[in-house]
Amino acid sequence: MATYKRAPADIKKLVANVMKMWHKPLEDAGVKLSILTAWAPVDENDQPKGRPIVHQGRAVLAYVKICSLKQRVQGVGDAELIIDGEYWKDLKATKKKALIDHELEHLKIVLGEGDQAKTDSEGRPKMKMKLHDYELGGFIDVGQRNQYESLECEQIRGVFESDPQLFFAFVGDHVPKHKKPKEKTPKNPPLKLVEADRPASGPGS
Numbered sequence: 001m002a003t004y005k006r007a008p009a010d011i012k013k014l015v016a017n018v019m020k021m022w023h024k025p026l027e028d029a030g031v032k033l034s035i036l037t038a039w040a041p042v043d044e045n046d047q048p049k050g051r052p053i054v055h056q057g058r059a060v061l062a063y064v065k066i067c068s069l070k071q072r073v074q075g076v077g078d079a080e081l082i083i084d085g086e087y088w089k090d091l092k093a094t095k096k097k098a099l100i101d102h103e104l105e106h107l108k109i110v111l112g113e114g115d116q117a118k119t120d121s122e123g124r125p126k127m128k129m130k131l132h133d134y135e136l137g138g139f140i141d142v143g144q145r146n147q148y149e150s151l152e153c154e155q156i157r158g159v160f161e162s163d164p165q166l167f168f169a170f171v172g173d174h175v176p177k178h179k180k181p182k183e184k185t186p187k188n189p190p191l192k193l194v195e196a197d198r199p200a201s202g203p204g205s
């Protein structure tokens with residue numbers, strides 16, 4: 001079973017900075033976040049057994065959710081942000097910032113008349129969860145067998161076609177050289193799934 005710790009000052013500071021930079025409506029509404037790190041139990045060699053945060057059956061690297069009115073009354077905060085502590089500690093600064101940006105993007109202030117933030121009976125800002133603009137899910141085996149006819153390929157093509165410059169212009173630049181295929185790219189290369197949002201083996205809901 002996972003254990004939790006209150007987030008240290010450096011995480012809180014980074015979250016505040018990212019909120020100020022890219023999520024001003026949250027800052028303006030005075031959103032209070034309860035930030036925790038989650039830790040998987042360890043084995044006899046002090047190695048983590050599994051991953052501490054599971055969302056909809058999948059391990060994720062971070063997770064944000066809006067606190068209920070009851071929790072807010074208890075003083076928990078307006079939303080809860082949980083970060084996989086083991087993953088976080090080895091992460092470079094730019095990736096930490098991107099992960100926090102992702103989580104904060106999920107939180108949207110509910111606006112009322114005159115674009116004022118609506119509040120609950122505690123006077124705390126009402127929020128709603130923004131869903132991902134895209135989600136990728138599929139089977140590599142199916143993608144390889146059916147290639148361009150597969151739903152797997154269609155999803156990736158859909159993301160690409162929505163804005164080719166957005167990701168694919170630079171995603172390849174960051175593939176480590178030793179992982180790049182040496183041979184010429186075949187006409188119909190076998191499909192390789194792009195890492196999804198927060199897969200068990202990579203980066204978070």
Ligand SMILES: [Zn+2]
Nearest residue numbers: 132197204205
């Ligand atoms: Zn997400």
